[in-house]
């Protein structure tokens with residue numbers, strides 16, 4: 219089964235904006251080509267059931283690539299390798315490695331929605347990888363579908379010829395057989411030399427409880443065999459290959475993989491961290507000398523502290539993070555202690571969405587209740603003594619008198635929005651110190667490009683963008699460069715003591731607004747004590763905003779005007795609840811909500 223003529227192989231991926239139907243189409247392709255029986259596909263439950271069983275047996279936790287067999291109209295049998303690509307922008311590097319393992323892409327565009335920000339970002343990645351691209355218009359079954367208009371949009375905005383776009387409904391199956399034919403006739407086969415020394419791309423790797431580390435590879439030249447001793451050129455480590463195979467999506471073992479093929483190997487590799495996405499694999503005995511281009515480690519760009527709300531959860535949190543890291547070498551964490559929040563971890567992420575995903579998984583899968591400190595980016599500091607340093611926790615910032623210059627990272631953001639929300643979107647970008655670079659139209663929607671400081675985006679940019687556009691704007695970004703910035707370290711002082719978890723670097727012009735909003739929020743949420751509590755925002759020794767929590771009166775409800783009984787009861791109950799989750803800070807008890815709220819303020 220493995221010795222397929224190379225001309226009968228097609229390696230491709232599906233690129234699309236979120237929700238445009240990538241997974242539905244992939245499922246259909248698997249179904250039609252027989253990777254799963256109708257019965258298995260019919261009820262989602264059954265597919266899930268079988269996956270659960272597989273999971274229990276540790277067969278395929280994460281089948282990144284599916285091999286499909288297709289008997290084409292030309293009478294020949296073809297092998298398709300459908301490569302999955304990570305769904306979002308933070309994993310741009312992983313996306314580009316997956317794309318580097320194929321020759322073509324299906325560009326799926328929702329015929330009722332049209333081109334979106336991630337359609338563009340993903341199609342550019344595919345073009346960078348020299349892919350042949352077949353445009354596919356999905357959801358033509360919807361009454362709102364406007365395939366002709368969207369074809370024009372693809373031509374105007376992306377510059378791709380869409381006259382031959384395949385029209386489908388991944389949901390009903392309409393047109394999907396045409397997609398299979400287009401893969402054969404319009405995408406090129408891979409090239410490779412079977413007689414040459416082994417050269418393979420490490421596309422991805424993950425940890426499987428039963429098999430250990432599973433490595434997904436794309437063979438460029440030569441043959442990868444069971445029992446062969448291979449070498450990873452980036453790390454220099456050598457391993458004996460134990461298993462070779464592919465997914466259908468079920469795991470199938472074979473003796474070898476030849477040029478152009480995509481499959482997996484296992485080789486007693488201990489940790490995912492021992493494998494590097496993008497590395498070149500060769501034969502240990504007669505290694506090639508030149509690596510495949512583009513190898514680079516993933517570098518975290520956004521950091522924040524994660525602390526358990528309940529201090530007893532610390533060990534659970536450590537274990538949970540360890541588990542997530544097994545399959546995600548780009549997520550980093552180290553222990554951190556905060557006077558305000560106790561023991562926790564300083565974590566590094568590839569970007570905002572990565573941060574959100576990890577946070578979400580920790581709370582959902584491990585049932586952990588967490589407080590996240592304000593996200594921070596990596597700042598470059600030039601010191602007066604001529605040295606330089608990187609700061610990714612405001613707490614570590616040196617004394618201001620020692621700093622000659624602070625530089626912050628900038629991004630280029632692409633936003634697509636319906637015209638009616640354009641004004642609000644521009645205002646949001648402008649408020650976040652953005653510089654507008656471009657404003658064009660994609661049909662009835664505006665496409666704006668902005669240069670923005672990442673520091674302003676890590677706060678709550680997504681949430682704000684969604685709310686000002688009622689969820690219709692789409693967003694994508696990539697890092698560009700570092701620029702000098704007038705940033706200051708702002709601290710929040712409660713009862714004259716700085717609360718470390720609330721320190722942040724902000725632009726001087728934005729410090730007062732944010733400081734004021736934070737102290738106001740804190741005032742609302744810190745209950746009165748026996749003494750008066752000043753809450754201040756300060757830059758260095760200078761206070762820029764202040765509120766005061768008044769000293770406790772005998773009757774906490776007395777200040778409720780009107781004497782509405784239910785309101786009084788609510789207040790008393792709230793206080794009782796608050797007591798349970800307080801952090802003793804100096805002499806002051808600060809409820810968890812106060813931290814969460816202070817970190818979420820918009821200004």
Ligand SMILES: Nc1nc2c(ncn2[C@@H]2O[C@H](COP(=O)(O)OP(=O)(O)OP(=O)(O)O)[C@@H](O)[C@H]2O)c(=O)[nH]1
Nearest residue numbers: 235236237238239240241242305356357387388389
């Ligand atoms: N009407 C209609 N709905 C479709 C069609 N294809 C997909 N959908 C629906 O669109 C939604 C998104 O489809 P998915 O396949 O999950 O989209 P995706 O691009 O994989 O989305 P992510 O996995 O979130 O990236 C689902 O509710 C599908 O049922 C179609 O051809 N017609």
